[in-house]
Amino acid sequence: MRGVLWSCLVFLLALAPLAARAESRLVDFEVASKRFDGAKVGVSPVRKVVAYLPDGYEAGSRRYPVVYFLPNLFDDQRAVFDRDGARAALDRAIDDGAVPPLILVSADFSTPAGSSFYATSPVTGDWTGFLAKDLVAAVDGRFRTLPPRPRAVCWATAWAATARSARPWSRRACSDRSTPCTPSARESACRP
Template sequence: MTLSGLIAQESRVFDALTMDSKILNMERKFAVYLPPGYEYSQRSYPVLYLLHGAGDDQTGWVQFGEVQRIADEAFADGSATPMIIVMPDANTGKRGYFNDLTNDWRYEDFFFEELMPYVESQYRIKSVKKYRAISGLSMGGGGSYFYAMHRPDLFSSACPLSASLRNSSFEDFQERMAKGKVEVKDKAALQTYFDKHQALRQLELNDPEDIKSVKWFFDCGDDDFLYEGNSLVHIAMRKMEIPHEFRIRDGAHNWTYWRNSLPVVLEFVSQTFHQ
């Protein structure tokens, strides 16, 4: 093979790509991992949306998560199928993956209505549920859980890692809104928003068949401060007979843990792509 052919067989990571968002009225950054051979082939690829945690941005999984090395190794040894990995930035303007209560900041709408259509038109991505997966860590783990709950028609698998799946009472939620000086006159709207962003409420309210249409994989360290919320979701899913994988491993809320999670996630979503 020629030198240019060998170079084309290498993976590529671009971690400062941008797109314009009309919904957020600003430019948004995102990172993309393109698998070995992408530039050389004409084929289309499955896609994994990989969400970062609080305090990071679209470069988190690239810099600390070593996504390029881990994905390259998984594809080389055959444990995972080559895929495109998209890592959006949810830490500019406001932090988080959701619309705010007043709908002035609509990040979730941006993700589904602008980011996904944009990247899936820019890259050779198989834009159907079967070939689309989502994962993330901590805040991004919560994002991956709720995105798959809100739009089960879009994802074949969801892999929340050390996910922020806190479950507070409606009263606590109201108190928190009051402390943050968020004024909501319509109590019904407050209840709807609460229901949409509480992990156990989503299990209670959503159609079980829709939830079952997503393959679920949860992974959380035994020393992680978020283990309780993850465990409660696992117990609730067991009671509802919703198939899912649930892992508690030795570890804490850190990159050492998530770097060990990523190869398993890549293998899990690959198995779903192949079904």
């Protein structure tokens, strides 16, 4: 009996650091925008958004830099997390000191015609305004961000090159076809 109790105590002590450790989390929310009023393909004005909050976000008052991730053209806002493992990759990168703690935001840029191509048009609406104004304002209003900068735009494929129209309000534009928007050996692809 004493051996069982000792084993349980050792097991619980081993779990204590895991239980005490805060975790990163994903927050799903919606942003309403009038920038799609009059779009010829009937784009919903309510866009789904997911934000990655780093470990320790809930425990303090620190402000964080924000990276806006533009999904692949036919992916939704959650694919980078659910399919591509961005949450785990960011957790590792932050834990290893490769990147500072940050907020990663991914929004739904789809239309009934497929992708918005992140471009403003009378057919799909004002996506540049949505990204640069409405989404940024919603994120800044909801989370502890570092206003007004640093911000970054990162896209998953070269197809999203039209997002360069957002560069005046961002510090970086990253292009990486295969990995979540975290620094890597491709650091030269992301320049201030």
